[in-house]
Amino acid sequence: MIRVAGPQDAAALEAFLQPHAATSMFLRGNLAAHGIGASDHAHATTYYLGEVAGRIAAVAGCTNGGFLMCQAPGAGPEFWADCARALQGRRLVGITGVPAQVDAFAEALGFGDAAFRMKDLEPLYALSLADLPDVGTRDVSLRRPRPEEAGGLAPWFEAYHHETGMGTLDGVDGRIAAQQFIEKADSRVMEIGGAVCAMSALNARTADMVQVGGVYVPPEHRGRGYGGRIVALHLAEVRAQAIGAAILFAATAVAARAYEAIGFRRIGSYQIALLKTPMVVGAEV
Numbered sequence: 490m491i492r493v494a495g496p497q498d499a500a501a502l503e504a505f506l507q508p509h510a511a512t513s514m515f516l517r518g519n520l521a522a523h524g525i526g527a528s529d530h531a532h533a534t535t536y537y538l539g540e541v542a543g544r545i546a547a548v549a550g551c552t553n554g555g556f557l558m559c560q561a562p563g564a565g566p567e568f569w570a571d572c573a574r575a576l577q578g579r580r581l582v583g584i585t586g587v588p589a590q591v592d593a594f595a596e597a598l599g600f601g602d603a604a605f606r607m608k609d610l611e612p613l614y615a616l617s618l619a620d621l622p623d624v625g626t627r628d629v630s631l632r633r634p635r636p637e638e639a640g641g642l643a644p645w646f647e648a649y650h651h652e653t654g655m656g657t658l659d660g661v662d663g664r665i666a667a668q669q670f671i672e673k674a675d676s677r678v679m680e681i682g683g684a685v686c687a688m689s690a691l692n693a694r695t696a697d698m699v700q701v702g703g704v705y706v707p708p709e710h711r712g713r714g715y716g717g718r719i720v721a722l723h724l725a726e727v728r729a730q731a732i733g734a735a736i737l738f739a740a741t742a743v744a745a746r747a748y749e750a751i752g753f754r755r756i757g758s759y760q761i762a763l764l765k766t767p768m769v770v771g772a773e774v
Contacts, residue, residue, distance in 0.1 A: 491549075491571040494536035496525045498545075502536060505545040506560055507697075511615055511736050511756060512587050513560045514700040516550050518693025529553065537575055539568045549594070555582040555767060559590045569597035577771040583763040591760040598770060606765040607654050611738040612745055614753035618728040618735060622751055624721040630680040631722045634671045638678070638685065642667040645688065649705045653740040655763070670703070677726075679719040686710040687719040691727075699727050701737040704744065716747040 494502060503520060506513040516534070523533040531554035539547035539561065547561035549572045557576075561568055572594065581598075584591045588610055595604075602608065634642065647663035649655070661669070670676045675691035687710065692702035701723070706715045724735050738759045739745035745755075 491537045491539050491547075491568065491575060493575070494525050494538050498536070498538065499525050501545055502538070502548065505548065509560050509562065510695075510698055510734075511613060512759060513558075514693040514695070514698065514736060515556075515558045515585060516548060516560055517695045517698075518700065519550065519552065519558075521695045534558070537572050539564060539571070551576060551579055551581070555580050557581060557584040557586075557594060559584070559586040559594055561590055561593075562587075564590070564593070566593070566597070569593045573597040573599075573770065578769060580767050580769050581764065582767050583761070585759070585761050588758055588760040591762055595762065600764070600768070604764055604768070605762050608760065608762040609654065609740075610758050610760055611740060612755050613736065613738050613757045613759040614745070614748050615734065615736045615756045616724070616751075616753045618724055618733055620752050621721060621724055621728060623725075624718050624751070626722065628681055629718070629722065631677055631719065631726070632680065633674075634676055634678045634688070636671055639664070639667045639671055641685070642670065642678075642688065645705050645707055646670070648707070649703070655761075675699075676703075677719065677723050679715065679722065681715075684710075687715040689719045689723045691723075694732075697732060698734045698736065699724070699732055701735055704737075714747070714750070716744060717751045720748065721751045 499520060506517050519532050519534040523530055525536060532552050534550040534552050537549045538545050547564040547568050550558040584594055643663040646666040670690065673690060675694065677689050678685045679687040687706045690703035691699045693700035701720055704716055704720055737748060739748055
């Protein structure tokens with residue numbers, strides 16, 4: 490049987506997830522940012538724990554926004570079935586995690602491949618920030634995006650959603666996504682010669698690691714190494730905050746080459762599975 494975690498489980502949960510850090514960053518980042526318990530933030534997470542001899546052996550998480558996450562190495566069908574029962578009535582939009590675990594979770598929920606509009610297996614990359622190269626800042630300004638830039642950034646998000654296959658979720662179009670980006674403390678844009686030419690964000694952060702996401706260079710600025718450069722500059726800021734490692738998953742081969750050029754090395758694969766339409770667990774189809 491599984492149980493729902495309470496605030497008193499936070500330390501044990503982090504201790505279980507930390508050895509699996511590279512494939513647990515959404516679980517860990519949400520725990521660090523929102524804790525366990527009362528929060529209405531879209532990323533605040535309910536954690537379902539599978540235990541053996543009183544110790545955590547498997548974890549599934551469901552955000553308020555309906556994203557499922559998992560870290561359950563070696564879990565059998567009974568764990569996934571228990572999670573599916575615990576999630577009855579929850580509205581879901583997608584699943585992320587280790588590919589085999591995502592498949593097992595989807596099967597327990599009764600979601601066949603036809604239920605998903607995207608089920609991408611993406612290469613997972615890691616970098617020790619001690620190995621981060623110096624890309625120089627003489628001609629570059631890396632900064633927070635400004636409120637008045639929302640209109641210019643909105644088409645970037647529309648293009649990003651299209652090019653990555655992510656699409657939009659719950660009406661979060663380019664305009665709304667740009668506004669959310671501007672409001673995030675970990676969002677950055679890179680300006681060269683007075684022109685904003687790339688964006689980057691962190692989509693998860695813990696005391697020891699960050700996960701990079703939302704990197705985009707518009708077509709008119711491509712072919713100049715800007716994707717790798719903005720990530721390197723952003724991570725240099727992070728390194729100065731005593732964080733030692735970064736991970737990311739690459740949506741395209743071009744992105745993968747940009748990340749490899751600044752020292753990222755592939756360590757595995759990560760799956761992002763998005764449902765065609767939100768589904769309520771247990772509801773009649």
